[in-house]
Amino acid sequence: MAAATFFQNAQDFLPILLQGAVVTVQVTVLAFLLSSALGLALALMKLSPVRALSWAGSVIVNVIRGLPIIVQLFYIYFVLPEFGVQLTAFQAGVIGLGIAYSAYQAENFRAGIEAVDPGQREAAQAMGMRSALIMRGVILPQAFRIALPPYGNTLVMMLKDSSLVSTITVAEMTRAGQLIASSTFQNMTVYTLVALLYLLMSLPLVYGLRRLEKRFAAGRKQP
DSSP states (O other): OHHHHHHHHHHHHHHHHHHHHHHHHHHHHHHHHHHHHHHHHHHHHHTOSSHHHHHHHHHHHHHHHHSOHHHHHHIIIIIGGGGTOOOOHHHHHHHHHHHHHHHHHHHHHHHHHHHSOHHHHHHHHHTTOOHHHHIIIIIHHHHHHHHHHHHHHHHHHHHHHGGGGGGGTOOSHHHHHHHHHHHHOOHHHHHHHHHHHHHHHHHHHHHHHHHHHHHHHHHHHOO
16 A cells, blocks of 8 residues: 555656756756866866966865855855846856865866876977977876766766755755655655655766776776
8 A cells, every 4th residue: 555655656746856857967967067167277277387376276176175065055146146146046056066066176187187197298298299288188188087987976976966956946856856745745755756866867877987987997908
């Protein structure tokens, strides 16, 4: 009887939760792209030979890492309007999550760049290549392969942490679950479905990243 009730409720709730899941994926992908761009810029700042840039990059990364994600979301959504910056909840969620994770992406990229054999840079310089071209064509492709495991883990973590944007009323999956649970009081059914949907999204992602890591590792071993 309980199982039959669960499946009946699941049929009713799933369409709404799946709509929320689409928003969850949109928030995650856009925030991941933003965090990657900002993280790469911050990593290059930290590695810059110009002391002022290096110092500024380190300060920005430490400040972002020192603030809870939820505080950053609240600040962007509730405080920025006082300065004339009006954002929708979705925009604030993407920007807040992207900025919050840019600090971790910066460390991923920095570690990857520093792990590249210095001889690669020296060989490129001996060939007369400019610094910008060396970074773009020689260092960054190798750094990405090295940084892929933590880079991929960041994507999985961001998928799960995307639920935090529900606190600023973004209608993602967790928010949809909260609304259903508050109106139906079917807490066990709703949050079991939410948990299963997160697993259905994250586990294939983890598997795909593992396969990609193995492919890159096999490529490095080939002569």
